[in-house]
Amino acid sequence: MKLVLSQEQQELRAAVRDFLRTASPLPKVRDGYDPQVYARLNGELGLSGLIIPEEYGGAGAGLSELAVALEETGAALLPGPFLATAFTALALTLVPDKELMSGIAEGRIAATLDESEVASDGTTASGTLPQVLSGMDADVLVVPARTGDGLVMVAVELAGPGVTRTALETLDLTRGQAKVVLEGAPVRVLGPAPEHGIADRLCVALAAEQLGVMRAALDAIVAYAKVRVAFGRYIGSYQGVKHKLADMHGKLEQAESIVRYAAWAADEAPDELPEAAALAQAYVGRACFEVARDHLLLHGGIGYTWEHDAHLFYKRAKADEVLLGPPRVHRARLAQLLEL
Known part of the structure; x- marks a missing residue:
């Protein structure tokens, strides 16, 4: 097991970081999803096809590489459907579909995945999905759809007939959700739904994004502590601030080890993945929120203003913490897997 990034992974990280620094800086994040940025992200870097097998036009990389990319998109608070599309691509690696995977790899299709079950007769589907990411x-x-033959995975064109979408007011201003109602919407059956594996991969992917949010939040408050003067001293020189920053750094280091291990397990040791994935969300989800919260608090009064970026990290961290279920759900699953 290797928890240190390879040379290729470091180069990928640098490329994604440099791209997002210019194409999607934090001030632009407030404007929401920009399809042009998404198109460039896929056209210039091919990120949407990173996890897609080469036979479908993707890069054929592993979850370890996808985690590197998601860490950077998380740090940049990238708006739009990149995480949702990554979730979908991870599911499709277990239920391959040439049309969808090729479209995602080419950047033509932005997709989303929802774990709520709908009813289907094999050609249409009906059901209400209360919170669909992007x-x-x-x-x-x-x-997933329940048919007479069992549980299958289906694809639905969201702009097609029988689909009603309603935008939801969400805590995270940088990434939206929608209520989707299917009423006899045409579907295409992709194949039998896997009994396990999808949820674990989603947990690892989300943890990678959370790791990026943590890192960016900590970097921001460390930089601020070096320039903000209070009572004639830089606030970074105060013991209370130094101890808090050290605690935040410790959480970041632990989270990075957990994410790297979980991504490695997904690629190289699938038997270890369930425990690693549960641990990733049990620890990283809460740690990310705590770091984002403390980074906001240490900014003082300015951190509470609408104009400051601190609240954007705080809201993304909280939204991510509960996206796949609160940490207590993953702690309970981890305990069950470990027979505790």
Whole structure:
């Protein structure tokens, strides 16, 4: 097991970081999803096809490489359907579909995945999905459907007939959700739904994004502590601030080890993945929120203002913490897996 990034992974990280620094800086994040940035992200870097097998036009990389990219998109608070599309691509690696995977790899299709079960007769589907990640921005929805032959995965064109989408007011201003109602919407059956594996991969991918949010939040408050003067001293020289920053750094280091291990397990040791994935969300989700919260508090009064970026990290961290279920759900699963 290797928890240190390879040379290729470091180069990938640098490329994504440099791209996002110029194409999607934090001031632009407030404007929301920009399809042009998403198109460039895929056209210039091919990120949407990173996890897609080469036979479908993707890069054929592993979850370890996708985690590197997600860490950077998380640090940049990238708006739009990139995480939702990554979730979908991870599911499609277990339920391959040439049309969808090729479209995602080429950047033509923004997709989203929802784990809520709908009813289907094999050609149409009906059901209500209360919170679909990037539901207003995605082109295709992949969802499990109950048919007479059992549980299958189906694809739904979100702009097609029988689909009603309603944008939701969300805590995270940088990434939306939608209520999606299917009423006899045409579907295409992709194949039998996997009994396990999808949820674990989603947990690892989300933890990678959370790691990026943590790192960016800590970097921001460390930089601020070096220039902000209070009572004639830089606030970074005060013991209370130094201890808090050290605690935040410790959480970041632990989170990075957990994410690297979980991504490695997904690629190289699938038997270890369930425990690693549960641990990733049990620890990283809460740690990310705590770091983002403390980074906001240490900014003082300015951190509470609408104009400052601190609240954007705080809201992304809280939204991510509960996106796949609160940490207590993952702690309970981890305990069950470990027979505690």
